Amino acid sequence: MFLLSTSSLAGYGLHHIFSLAKLGGYDGIDLSVDFDAYDTYDAIYIDTLIEATGLQVVSITAPARKLTKKQCDAVVTLADRLRVNIVNIHPPHRLDRERDWFWEYLQVVANKYPSITINIVNAPPKTWLFVISEYGNARPETIKKITAHTALSIENVDPGSGVDLMKTFILLGSTMWFVYLSDKDDNREGLFPGEGSMPLESLLIKMQDIGYTGHFSLSVDPGSLSAGAPEREILEKMSQSRAFLAKYFS
Numbered sequence: 001m002f003l004l005s006t007s008s009l010a011g012y013g014l015h016h017i018f019s020l021a022k023l024g025g026y027d028g029i030d031l032s033v034d035f036d037a038y039d040t041y042d043a044i045y046i047d048t049l050i051e052a053t054g055l056q057v058v059s060i061t062a063p064a065r066k067l068t069k070k071q072c073d074a075v076v077t078l079a080d081r082l083r084v085n086i087v088n089i090h091p092p093h094r095l096d097r098e099r100d101w102f103w104e105y106l107q108v109v110a111n112k113y114p115s116i117t118i119n120i121v122n123a124p125p126k127t128w129l130f131v132i133s134e135y136g137n138a139r140p141e142t143i144k145k146i147t148a149h150t151a152l153s154i155e156n157v158d159p160g161s162g163v164d165l166m167k168t169f170i171l172l173g174s175t176m177w178f179v180y181l182s183d184k185d186d187n188r189e190g191l192f193p194g195e196g197s198m199p200l201e202s203l204l205i206k207m208q209d210i211g212y213t214g215h216f217s218l219s220v221d222p223g224s225l226s227a228g229a230p231e232r233e234i235l236e237k238m239s240q241s242r243a244f245l246a247k248y249f250s
Contacts, residue, residue: 002245003058004238005180005219006040007032009227014039018049020231024238028058030217031084033075035063041074043081050082058215059086059178064121065093069101076109076116085116086215088151088178091123091138099136103146110147119151119178120144122168125161139163140171151178154198155189155219165198169206177214179207181245182224190221192237193244204248216245 004021006014006029021029033040050056060082062075072089079087089106092099110118120143123135140163144150150172157165169176182189183196193200218241226233 001027001058001215002242002249003028003030003215003217005030005032005061005217007061008218008220008222008225009234010222011227014046015049015052018053018055020234020238022053022055024235025242026055026218026238028056030059030061030088030215030219031057032061033063033078035071035074041078043078046082057082057084059088059217060084061088061121061217062090064090066096067092067101068098069105072101072105072109076113076118079116080113086119086178087116088119088121090121091135091143094132094134094136106146117149117177118147119149120146121151121153121180122156122172124156125158125163140168144172144175148175149177150175151180152176153180153219154200154203155180155182155184157198159198165200165203166206169203177212179214179216180219181216181241182218182220190219190224192220192224193218193241195224201248204245208248212249216249 004026006017009017009020018029031040039045046057060075060079076087092102106118122140122143123138126134152169152172154165157168181193183191183193183198183200185196225237
């Protein structure tokens with residue numbers, strides 16, 4: 001499935017985002033929860049959008065920073081209420097106030113909700129003074145041991161770290177069944193696929209070769225989708241993103 005991350009059109013209301021995803025021919029929604037935007041975790045309201053558009057929320061993505069144990073529970077409970085069976089969780093940053101929910105606790109949650117797959121997203125390989133990892137031990141080869149399910153964020157890969165996109169893909173291996181599709185270069189992240197310097201086509205060819213059947217979520221900066229422009233321009237960019245992926249996955 002090719003999903004639209006609601007973060008790609010941040011600034012619009014959820015109703016408008018659902019409508020654009022429907023008009024753009026997307027298969028479903030990857031709901032990016034923002035605990036400062038109440039609509040993004042209002043199950044009753046989101047259910048009305050699903051009913052109105054006929055477009056399902058296929059996955060839910062938790063906030064990338066400052067997630068608490070209570071919020072982690074809220075995200076999984078939201079998925080349960082909306083009958084969503086994929087939740088994507090980012091590893092905590094060392095400066096986040098709460099971090100004890102990440103390792104063993106996630107395994108407890110996964111056992112409590114066996115119908116929900118909890119994917120751990122690869123963390124940016126950022127360090128302090130080139131030594132101390134900002135995300136602790138959240139390397140690709142370790143995060144896959146938490147729930148045995150991972151998600152690949154292309155934006156979070158840093159080719160200069162020694163672990164490039166293809167190596168990250170190899171390290172995540174068969175645990176990876178969700179991809180946040182975007183592009184980046186040395187100066188910018190969240191670019192439209194094909195507008196940066198990441199080897200996306202090589203990645204997609206390799207994924208096609210191994211028979212990947214997981215999900216893709218278009219996760220770009222809103223400006224890359226011409227957010228704020230006339231609707232026809234947004235829909236044109238959305239069509240282009242579908243065409244980019246359809247060369248390898250129809």
